[in-house]
Amino acid sequence: MERTELTDELERAEGLLVQGESGMAAELLAHLADDAEAYVDANCPTTDELQWFSFPTLFDRLAYRRVEKDPRELCDVGEPLDRLYNDLAIARVHEEDYDGAAAALKAAVRWNPMDCAARLNLADLCRMSGDVSEYLALTYSVFERASEAAHLARAFANFAGWFQAQEKPRAAAASLRAARNLDVRDGSIVAVIGEAAGTDHDPDLVTDAEATELLATEGLPDGANADVAVCLLMCAMDAAAAGEKDVAANLTLRARDLVGEPAAKALLELIREADEGVADGEE
Numbered sequence: 001m002e003r004t005e006l007t008d009e010l011e012r013a014e015g016l017l018v019q020g021e022s023g024m025a026a027e028l029l030a031h032l033a034d035d036a037e038a039y040v041d042a043n044c045p046t047t048d049e050l051q052w053f054s055f056p057t058l059f060d061r062l063a064y065r066r067v068e069k070d071p072r073e074l075c076d077v078g079e080p081l082d083r084l085y086n087d088l089a090i091a092r093v094h095e096e097d098y099d100g101a102a103a104a105l106k107a108a109v110r111w112n113p114m115d116c117a118a119r120l121n122l123a124d125l126c127r128m129s130g131d132v133s134e135y136l137a138l139t140y141s142v143f144e145r146a147s148e149a150a151h152l153a154r155a156f157a158n159f160a161g162w163f164q165a166q167e168k169p170r171a172a173a174a175s176l177r178a179a180r181n182l183d184v185r186d187g188s189i190v191a192v193i194g195e196a197a198g199t200d201h202d203p204d205l206v207t208d209a210e211a212t213e214l215l216a217t218e219g220l221p222d223g224a225n226a227d228v229a230v231c232l233l234m235c236a237m238d239a240a241a242a243g244e245k246d247v248a249a250n251l252t253l254r255a256r257d258l259v260g261e262p263a264a265k266a267l268l269e270l271i272r273e274a275d276e277g278v279a280d281g282e283e
Contacts, residue, residue: 006036006084013087022094029088033107036081082112089121098125116142116151123158136162143220153179153189159220160192164201171218172201174211178220181208233268 009032016025085108092101105122108115123138135158142155160175173196180193180203196202206214236251 006032010084010087013091017087017091017094022091026088026091026095026097026100029084029091032084033088033104036084082108082115082118085111086115086118089118098128101125102129114145114147116146116148116155119145120151120154120158140220149182150184150186150189153182153184153186156182156220157189157192159218160196160201163218168218169200170206170210171214172196173203173206174214174218175220176201177203177206177208177211178215179203237268 009028013025013028013032016022016028085104089101089104089108092098092104102122102125105118105125108118109122112118119138119142123135126132126135126138139155139158139162142151146152146155156175156179160172160179163169163172163175176193176196179189184190193203197204203211233252233255236248236255239245239251240248
């Protein structure tokens with residue numbers, strides 16, 4: 001299937017979803033998924049070669065990305081596949097087929113490991129099904145992959161609910177304060193923070209310094225700002241190499257806003273040193 005054909009069919013399926021025809025949309029999307037996977041199997045590397053996202057650390061994944069061409073770039077349908085599976089998940093939820101929705105979201109993450117929205121939605125389904133360990137693992141994985149503040153804030157809100165259920169109100173308050181400090185305008189996050197006002201997990205009950213210490217005690221990163229900045233700076237370097245100076249400048253400014261100018265410069269030097277080491281065949 002050509003990339004343009006798949007995109008056209010995706011738009012038709014999304015139109016069915018808007019019209020409330022979730023059953024028809026799910027059927028069409030399932031057929032599209034089968035066709036797309038068959039295309040990929042015939043034209044792309046094996047499944048094992050696509051498992052780069054299972055590397056244990058952020059650096060391992062980013063280094064691999066720069067050494068080997070992303071296998072998904074080798075196929076015409078790579079970019080729309082995560083969109084396809086996310087749409088299929090929505091259709092399954094409308095049909096109250098939550099197992100099917102979870103399977104679709106797992107496929108979306110397989111094709112786009114940095115799709116934190118799919119990870120968080122899958123975490124929500126795991127929580128509904130009582131799979132607490134998977135819920136926590138998926139939420140935690142967002143900290144080293146997120147490139148948007150909204151995803152980090154949602155992850156912190158998830159942990160706030162978990163800490164509250166574990167009768168750790170101060171840790172919950174610290175998580176909500178971290179989410180609020182990201183200055184996200186997402187309505188659901190704002191609502192969660194608003195509902196905490198006046199309770200034992202009110203984010204105003206802890207200072208920023210206390211929140212940082214509490215989260216470190218619980219093993220949560222402090223906003224994962226350095227990891228996000230690394231992602232942004234690596235993308236900026238790629239954009240600069242491709243001659244897209246405006247894109248590179250914008251990404252660099254976002255990284256600087258996250259960690260400050262001195263830290264951004266230091267991270268940039270570390271990335272350059274890592275690239276040189278990879279080029280020389282070093283670990």
